[in-house]
Amino acid sequence: xxxxxxxxxxxxxxxxxxxxxxxxxxxxxxxxxxxxxxxxxxxxxxxxxxxxxxxxxxxxxxxxxxxxxxxxxxxxxxxxxxxxxxxxxxxxxxxxxxxxxxxxxxxxxxxxxxxxxxxxxxxxxxxxxxxxxxxxxxxxxxxxxxxxxxxxxxxxxxxxxxxxxxxxxxxxxxxxxxxxxxxxxxxxxxxxxxxxxxxxxxxxxxxxxxxxxxxxxxxxxxxxxxxxxxxxxxxxxxxxxxxxxxxxxxxxxxxxxxxxxxxxxxxxxxxxxxxxxxxxxxxxxxxxxxxxxxxxxxxxxxxx
Amino acid sequence: xxxxxxxxxxxxxxxxxxxxxxxxxxxxxxxxxxxxxxxxxxxxxxxxxxxxxxxxxxxxxxxxxxxxxxxxxxxxxxxxxxxxxxxxxxxxxxxxxxxxxxxxxxxxxxxxxxxxxxxxxxxxxxxxxxxxxxxxxxxxxxxxxxxxxxxxxxxxxxxxxxxxxxxxxxxxxxxxxxxxxxxxxxxxxxxxxxxxxxxxxxxxxxxxxxxxxxxxxxxxxxxxxxxxxxxxxxxxxxxxxxxxxxxxxxxxxxxxxxxxxxxxxxxxxxxxxxxxxxxxxxxxxxxxxxxxxxxxxxxxxxxxxxxxxxxxxxxxxxxxxxxxxxxxxxxxxxxxxxxxxxxxxxxxxxxxx
Numbered sequence: 001x002x003x004x005x006x007x008x009x010x011x012x013x014x015x016x017x018x019x020x021x022x023x024x025x026x027x028x029x030x031x032x033x034x035x036x037x038x039x040x041x042x043x044x045x046x047x048x049x050x051x052x053x054x055x056x057x058x059x060x061x062x063x064x065x066x067x068x069x070x071x072x073x074x075x076x077x078x079x080x081x082x083x084x085x086x087x088x089x090x091x092x093x094x095x096x097x098x099x100x101x102x103x104x105x106x107x108x109x110x111x112x113x114x115x116x117x118x119x120x121x122x123x124x125x126x127x128x129x130x131x132x133x134x135x136x137x138x139x140x141x142x143x144x145x146x147x148x149x150x151x152x153x154x155x156x157x158x159x160x161x162x163x164x165x166x167x168x169x170x171x172x173x174x175x176x177x178x179x180x181x182x183x184x185x186x187x188x189x190x191x192x193x194x195x196x197x198x199x200x201x202x203x204x205x206x207x208x209x210x211x212x213x214x215x216x217x218x219x220x221x222x223x224x225x226x227x228x229x230x231x232x233x234x235x236x237x238x239x240x241x242x243x244x245x246x247x248x249x250x251x252x253x254x255x256x257x258x259x260x261x262x263x264x265x266x267x268x269x270x271x272x273x274x275x276x277x278x279x280x281x282x283x284x285x286x287x288x289x290x291x292x293x294x295x296x297x298x299x300x301x302x303x304x
Numbered sequence: 305x306x307x308x309x310x311x312x313x314x315x316x317x318x319x320x321x322x323x324x325x326x327x328x329x330x331x332x333x334x335x336x337x338x339x340x341x342x343x344x345x346x347x348x349x350x351x352x353x354x355x356x357x358x359x360x361x362x363x364x365x366x367x368x369x370x371x372x373x374x375x376x377x378x379x380x381x382x383x384x385x386x387x388x389x390x391x392x393x394x395x396x397x398x399x400x401x402x403x404x405x406x407x408x409x410x411x412x413x414x415x416x417x418x419x420x421x422x423x424x425x426x427x428x429x430x431x432x433x434x435x436x437x438x439x440x441x442x443x444x445x446x447x448x449x450x451x452x453x454x455x456x457x458x459x460x461x462x463x464x465x466x467x468x469x470x471x472x473x474x475x476x477x478x479x480x481x482x483x484x485x486x487x488x489x490x491x492x493x494x495x496x497x498x499x500x501x502x503x504x505x506x507x508x509x510x511x512x513x514x515x516x517x518x519x520x521x522x523x524x525x526x527x528x529x530x531x532x533x534x535x536x537x538x539x540x541x542x543x544x545x546x547x548x549x550x551x552x553x554x555x556x557x558x559x560x561x562x563x564x565x566x567x568x569x570x571x572x573x574x575x576x577x578x579x580x581x582x583x584x585x586x587x588x589x590x591x592x593x594x595x596x597x598x599x600x601x602x603x604x605x606x607x608x609x610x611x612x613x614x615x616x617x618x619x620x621x622x623x624x625x626x627x628x629x630x631x632x633x634x635x636x637x638x639x640x641x642x643x644x645x646x647x648x649x650x651x652x653x654x655x656x657x
Binding site for chain 2: 121
């Protein structure tokens with residue numbers, strides 16, 4: 001719509017028109033802005049990491065003391081609970097980072113920065129993508145920290161060994177990051193939907209916290225689904241956390257651990273990785289489309 | 305009374321007819337989804353370099369109009385051209401050539417003024433090699449050079465507003481839209497911001513300002529339009545609008561305001577001929593002269609009275625203010641709503657010129 005080769009009418013005002021940027025430049029501008037903003041708020045980043053870390057240690061100690069039997073009956077007795085738990089904590093940290101994504105949007109709407117970008121020549125989708133990318137960077141960094149922490153805990157435990165912590169090696173690590181970002185996408189979209197519907201900072205934070213915390217427990221995050229009550233097994237089927245955790249867990253343990261339904265079309269751990277990837281992609285796509293259409297509506301305003 | 309789109313008195317400040325138009329709106333209507341007709345047929349023709357004011361009570365449609373002009377809303381009917389570009393079909397072009405300052409202060413509080421300006425420079429594609437100089441110049445303009453690297457969240461409202469002003473100007477837009485830019489500022493901060501707006505306008509930038517402060521419009525604007533219920537009900541220079549509602553009044557208080565003295569004073573002045581055509585009436589403690597130039601005639605009046613040996617105890621000159629214009633046009637005080645509490649605090653002293 002922009003680059004009409006039309007002639008700028010010559011005017012003798014001492015001013016001139018701005019030049020448009022490429023979509024890539026626009027994306028980078030937005031990406032940098034949000035990254036700087038994140039770094040200005042170390043407290044927020046810190047807390048979204050601290051909660052999973054505390055959980056990690058407590059769960060490993062408390063549940064780890066009794067989880068042996070449950071693990072032996074499902075994934076195998078020689079797998080330490082810390083290794084089993086790591087994917088859950090990775091998902092939890094990604095969740096807490098993604099679930100606040102909408103806050104930035106609400107803040108921008110409240111301060112008028114949203115309108116300001118709308119009336120600038122910036123590409124709208126590029127600026128949104130830039131924001132999402134900055135959040136994904138944060139999720140990746142947090143994931144690496146959690147993975148390192150899990151390894152450290154195994155090294156420090158006298159009865160445990162860190163060998164076999166990440167069965168699939170470096171390709172597995174890349175796979176874990178891919179699944180984590182895809183999983184992050186689900187909740188980023190969700191958070192932005194809440195933000196766009198409520199247009200309220202407090203509500204966005206509250207709904208994010210309210211829903212995300214219980215969701216962890218009604219999934220395969222902390223214990224094998226097989227040992228959990230039937231209603232939880234049912235809820236877990238519709239819970240994106242189950243798929244995030246199972247996908248990462250499959251890559252860590254190097255085996256098929258998909259807990260909600262049986263897939264045998266592929267080979268070994270791929271029977272988990274492929275379906276979880278598909279389910280998470282579908283979740284992200286559906287919620288993403290809703291979020292983007294709400295965002296477009298917000299940008300266009302409610303005029304006939 | 306003036307009618308929409310008319311150029312009432314051809315004042316000295318009336319725009320030259322051959323200047324290109326910076327803003328041209330033809331019969332715009334904006335109807336919201338819920339059926340609210342916020343703007344009902346507004347026409348605007350604003351020349352390059354003009355300082356144009358848009359007045360109106362709360363809910364008159366000022367913000368809707370300005371949001372339509374800056375491409376945030378599409379008009380339901382009618383068309384808008386900014387710098388010659390259509391806001392609906394060439395919105396990108398329009399966006400590149402305007403600056404818009406919203407009612408709320410739109411800056412990133414987590415960033416410093418310098419960073420805010422850097423982001424704005426990048427957004428508008430200001431060439432890298434020009435950025436530093438431009439940012440320094442703007443920080444200087446809004447007097448935030450000393451705090452350029454402090455986070456904006458610690459700033460006072462006035463400082464934040466000034467930073468907002470600067471970010472709107474990074475790409476040196478030929479047209480700037482300001483939506484109630486001084487609402488919530490203390491009087492001193494307001495004066496400073498006015499000064500920036502005047503400087504911007506002096507550089508040749510067209511300024512479109514909406515305001516609730518009539519004094520602000522009077523001070524800054526070359527031309528005004530008054531909006532009510534989504535329609536322009538008057539348009540003209542501040543002086544022509546004021547002249548349309550009345551003339552100056554010179555009230556003179558006599559030392560001994562007896563009926564005879566009053567009559568003698570009035571007769572003396574009338575026979576003097578200096579106040580040709582002015583109407584003079586007796587008041588409780590003296591008399592009042594209604595004339596377009598009553599202020600200028602004051603000296604003559606006093607000399608005549610002294611010559612006639614009539615002692616004057618005091619005097620007062622009243623000129624119609626935009627307040628009077630507003631009241632006579634809209635038939636209500638300008639604070640009809642609770643939306644902007646500041647307005648109710650507008651003291652007469654603040655409004656009076």
